[in-house]
Amino acid sequence: MSASSDGRGPLYRLYINRLRRQLESAPVPRHVAMMIDGNRRWARQLGYDSAAHGHRAGAAKMREFLEWCDDVGVRVVSLYLLSNDNLRKRDSQELSDLIEIIAELAEELSHERDWRVQHMGRAHLLPPDLARVLADAETRTKDRTGLHVNLAVGYGGRGEIVDAVRSIIAQHDQDGGSLEALAASLTPEQIGEHLYTGGQPDPDLVIRTSGEQRLSDFLLWQSAHSEFYFVEALGPDLREVDFLRAIRDYATRDRRYGS
Template sequence: MSAAPLNQPLAALPDAAGPTDVPLHVGLIMDGNRRWAKARGLPRALGHKAGVDAVRRTVQASADAGIGWLTLFAFSSENWQRSADEVRDLTGLLRIYLRREVGALAKNGVRLRVIGDRERFGPETASAIAAAEAATRDNSRLNLTVALSYGARAEIAQAAKAVAAEVAAGRLDLSAIDEAALGRHLSTVGMPDPDLIIRTSGEQRLSNFLLWQAAYAEFVFLDVLWPDFDATHLDQALGEYRRRVRRFGAGSG
């Protein structure tokens, strides 16, 4: 499948596309850690730890499958409403992942980016994120984006504020505001829109993930809890994607 230019406005998308091969960009909503732990009589923290193992498998499987961009929804802006103990467990696992995995990511050609409000995790974690991004910035085999303290509505609102500020400062004419103008201020600027979004755990909703970017994505919902997700499940989702005909609004006839 040929790749569309980065940040291509929706109006410029092709009218239709036949069955596709490998999606350029896959978004993944990782859901089910807590249910996985509860079903086994384990503490929540062990469910999240098992989820980190699934991330490791999925990054490798995505690179092996030839996926160029993988975006993982790891921690939503709404997740801060969870108990203090669970938030502490999650942020602790994040720091451990950054410390232990960055070497493997760099060695395997994976570039790491983080979108979302990283500063909310505190200066130590924000510094670790910046260091991991710097250590992997020259890699190109797989672009791994992790959404942390991320919410799509807040992202769009922030982009709208930035566009309004440009208009107020006289740097942008009101008549020049279009999808591309707003897209330049999204956290995903420079990234292709997702072709496929996968959600685990059997739930069928986006939960405030990449709402703008997912306008023409294909969706696959899998009845597997995230800690059990592996290359077989990824292949299942990719197989379903290959059977789709992407029309980009051109109709179903």
């Protein structure tokens, strides 16, 4: 069955409903990580003079994406919004616009449903106003029990691992332990507990838009056994049908966890 591309036609809705029925008894990932990509290309292809139009459309799509995840029973979603590399390399005006858009998104998400918002990344690298908005959203939602939303802002996977190891060393030193004892006792589980996602399940499914097939320093440790799904659509063009197909594909995979 073909589906209309605008996401509003009757055939599209019929197809969506069929996919939902197929997923009623299917295993749903507990944790989905999303790498939204292609916002700038989307804006350029539509003739906009600023990448901000694409980033704003991408942020609106992420709100939809979180609703889709919540509706099918996903418990944790991690969104890759701004990397440490972005902070260093993006044009100053584009970065300024993106920071404003992310702040608006974090504020809005903290008032959505029963969602809990958590910042992942190095807050000290962010502009103070953005760091404050992220901290306020986290505080405002800390007691909620609904969808757990991780916002990766000022984030880098290698940096996260470094921060985890530093935390372990600092705690061990505070407890009066020796480096020899630490080296002998260090385990992957211990490192996992000190990551930004400590206490959360690792991502079962990592989705990336725009057809790019790379990890881009996102959740390097946590995605060791994740399933990956790549969507050709640019970020703002992602449809619910694309998401449901990703969940359906995940449900058919034989997860081997490295074996």
